[in-house]
Amino acid sequence: MITNETLDAIMSRRSVRGYKSEPIPPEILTAILEAGKAAPYVSPDSRHFTVIQDSDLISRLNKAAIEEGIKLGGTQREIFSRPGFNGTYGAPVVVILSGNKDTVQYEAVCAASVQNMLIAAQSLGVASCWAYFPIFVFHGEHAEEWLVELGVPEGYKPCASVLLGYGAEES
Numbered sequence: 001m002i003t004n005e006t007l008d009a010i011m012s013r014r015s016v017r018g019y020k021s022e023p024i025p026p027e028i029l030t031a032i033l034e035a036g037k038a039a040p041y042v043s044p045d046s047r048h049f050t051v052i053q054d055s056d057l058i059s060r061l062n063k064a065a066i067e068e069g070i071k072l073g074g075t076q077r078e079i080f081s082r083p084g085f086n087g088t089y090g091a092p093v094v095v096i097l098s099g100n101k102d103t104v105q106y107e108a109v110c111a112a113s114v115q116n117m118l119i120a121a122q123s124l125g126v127a128s129c130w131a132y133f134p135i136f137v138f139h140g141e142h143a144e145e146w147l148v149e150l151g152v153p154e155g156y157k158p159c160a161s162v163l164l165g166y167g168a169e170e171s
Contacts, residue, residue: 009123016127019090019165023053028124029093032164035120036097039112046103047110050096050150050158061146062088065133068140087133091163094134098156110160117162127167134161 024032033049041047052058065087069080079085088094097113099106114130121128137146138158152158 005123006119009119013118013122013128015129016163016165016167017089017129018168019092019127019163020168021055021090021092022166023092024126024164024166028126029164031124032117032120032126033095036095036113036117036162039109039116041109041112042103042105043100046100046106047113048098048100048153048156049113050098050152052094052096052150053092055092058088058091058094061094061134061137062086064140064142064146065136068136069133071140072136087131088163089129090168091129091165093164095162095164096134096150096152096158097160097162098152098158101155101157106157107159114160114162117164121162121164125166126164129163131161131163135159 029051033051036049052061066080066085069076069087080087095117097110099110103109118128118130135158137143146152147158
């Protein structure tokens with residue numbers, strides 16, 4: 001089997017659902033975001049990244065997403081109603097990727113960016129998870145308020161998020 005650093009990062013990457021509060025150094029976070037921006041795209045304005053590092057804002061986002069997820073009922077209600085549930089898993093960084101609704105296949109453009117970010121994070125020793133959970137806030141009655149607060153440009157639709165941090169040790 002052929003192997004190299006890129007294939008090793010792809011094959012060893014796993015979704016992490018538990019993070020230390022330790023911040024990611026700015027140069028490492030920048031490299032991960034740049035990898036996301038290097039993904040194939042239709043035009044430079046086909047996607048937008050919102051980087052959230054404020055723990056209070058992440059906590060509010062988590063709470064609001066839980067409330068919206070519970071409203072959906074079914075499995076979401078069961079999971080999100082569990083005491084202590086945290087859909088951002090304590091990650092110190094949440095990146096929301098939004099696609100320009102005027103761009104053909106903006107969801108695919110965002111997905112390509114997510115994949116690049118996940119592989120870059122792995123190669124740099126940062127744990128990650130592709131999570132839809134934070135996006136629930138954009139499906140509720142306060143969606144417009146969240147778009148404004150998070151600085152999502154008009155005409156863009158949040159369609160993915162990436163959780164980043166250093167994985168918590170297994171107990």
